Amino acid sequence: MPELPDVETFRRYLKSRVLGKVVERVEVLAPAMLRDISTEQLHSQLRGSRLRTTRRHGKYLFLECEDRGWLLLHFGMTGYPQVGRHGASRDEPRFRVRFLGGESLAFFDRRKLGRIALVRDVDAFIRTRKLGPDALDIGWRTFHARLHRKRGSVKAALMDQHTIAGIGNVYADEILFRARLHPAAEPTAVTVSTWRRVYRSLRTVLDQAVAAGAAPSRLPRTSLLSNRHKNGRCPRCGSRLRTMRLGGRTTYYCAREQRTRT
DNA sequence: TTTCATGTTCAGCA
DNA sequence: GTGCTGAACATGAA
Numbered sequence: 001m002p003e004l005p006d007v008e009t010f011r012r013y014l015k016s017r018v019l020g021k022v023v024e025r026v027e028v029l030a031p032a033m034l035r036d037i038s039t040e041q042l043h044s045q046l047r048g049s050r051l052r053t054t055r056r057h058g059k060y061l062f063l064e065c066e067d068r069g070w071l072l073l074h075f076g077m078t079g080y081p082q083v084g085r086h087g088a089s090r091d092e093p094r095f096r097v098r099f100l101g102g103e104s105l106a107f108f109d110r111r112k113l114g115r116i117a118l119v120r121d122v123d124a125f126i127r128t129r130k131l132g133p134d135a136l137d138i139g140w141r142t143f144h145a146r147l148h149r150k151r152g153s154v155k156a157a158l159m160d161q162h163t164i165a166g167i168g169n170v171y172a173d174e175i176l177f178r179a180r181l182h183p184a185a186e187p188t189a190v191t192v193s194t195w196r197r198v199y200r201s202l203r204t205v206l207d208q209a210v211a212a213g214a215a216p217s218r219l220p221r222t223s224l225l226s227n228r229h230k231n232g233r234c235p236r237c238g239s240r241l242r243t244m245r246l247g248g249r250t251t252y253y254c255a256r257e258q259r260t261r262t
Numbered sequence: 263t264t265t266c267a268t269g270t271t272c273a274g275c276a
Numbered sequence: 277g278t279g280c281t282g283a284a285c286a287t288g289a290a
Contacts, residue, residue: 003268032285059269077268078287111286113269152279161270170268230290248281250266 002059002075004135004166005209010073010081011056014063014105017083021099022050023065028116030094033109035072035117045118046071046097055122057134058165062122069120071097076113082106135166136206143199148187154198155183156247167202169249170225171209175201176253177224182260183251184244189260228252 002010023046028039037045049065056062062070073081082093083105093106095116107114119125133142146164150157157163158172167175176183179201181194190198205223212218216225222235232241234254242255 006268074269076270076285079269110288111267111269113285113287115270150278156279168268247279249268 002077002079003168003171004056004059005171005206005212005214006080007056007059007061007075007166008136008210009214010075011054011061014061014081014083015054018051018063018097018099018103018105019053020050021101021103023047024098024100027096027098028094029092029096030109030112033094033112033114033116035115037118042116042118045069057122057126058131058161059168060125060131060165062119065118069118070122070125072115072117072119072125073107074115076109076111076115078111079107079109079114082108130162132160132162132164135164135202136210138164140196140199143202144192144195148190148192148195150187152187153184153246154181154187154190155251157187158198158202159247159249166206169251170228171205173228173252174209174224175205176258178205180257180259182258183246183253185260224252224254 026043026046028034028042031039034042045068046065049068052064052066054063059074061073064070083103085102091108094109094112095107096104098104132146147157150163155172155176158167158175159169173183175198179198181198209219219225224235227233227235227241232252233239234241234257237254237256239254239256241252244251
């Protein structure tokens with residue numbers, strides 16, 4: 001479920017497990033996941049390099065490889081990293097970085113929708129891709145300025161990575177549920193005080209999710225996340241949750257509590 | 263068997 | 277440029 005909280009959890013995990021390690025070799029089991037680089041190039045670029053720092057922007061994770069640039073990892077819908085001794089896991093990873101000393105970083109991704117690349121400069125990458133500010137860094141003024149004039153729905157605006165980076169389908173629903181705002185509300189019709197509520201909700205929801213290590217079981221019981229399924233009920237008022245399609249994705253909301261205005 | 267799924271990207275259309 | 281829809285990517289789960 002790689003949205004911002006998941007990727008931030010991955011980042012912290014990798015920070016504690018692979019920094020300082022030296023790359024021995026790289027194995028690409030699913031070459032289609034590479035972007036703008038071949039397996040051979042990636043291997044020769046990374047071999048002998050020491051991992052120095054980690055960075056995250058939105059749903060992108062970067063590992064700095066000393067003198068070689070940054071290894072970019074995007075987890076798509078089903079990707080996740082795992083560090084351990086070679087071959088410790090039953091599943092076959094799509095990508096693996098072996099380190100001197102015997103450990104390796106494996107990238108699992110059933111659906112192969114994840115992406116792997118090597119970039120020279122993270123900030124340049126963010127500019128080129130026109131990614132918006134990271135959802136955990138954005139301040140109230142910037143948030144309001146970037147969102148309140150958008151067309152379409154508030155939910156689509158929250159999920160637009162060019163507007164604000166890191167929020168996906170699940171957390172967009174969660175943020176709007178907590179803010180009690182209807183996901184289909186038009187951004188231009190939302191009052192400033194309601195935008196404030198959305199902003200505060202965004203901070204609370206993301207902060208709590210990161211603190212919980214993005215584990216649904218460790219999120220507040222009043223969260224929508226654990227109820228987003230057929231026959232799911234609103235954890236606050238008990239009414240049946242409704243669904244609709246917004247921005248091409250299934251949207252869960254409580255029709256009784258989430259209003260179009262206010 | 264069919265439908266749906268947490269993400270991104272592109273084509274086609276308004 | 278903005279936004280929407282549908283498709284593609286590739287695979288598992290309900």
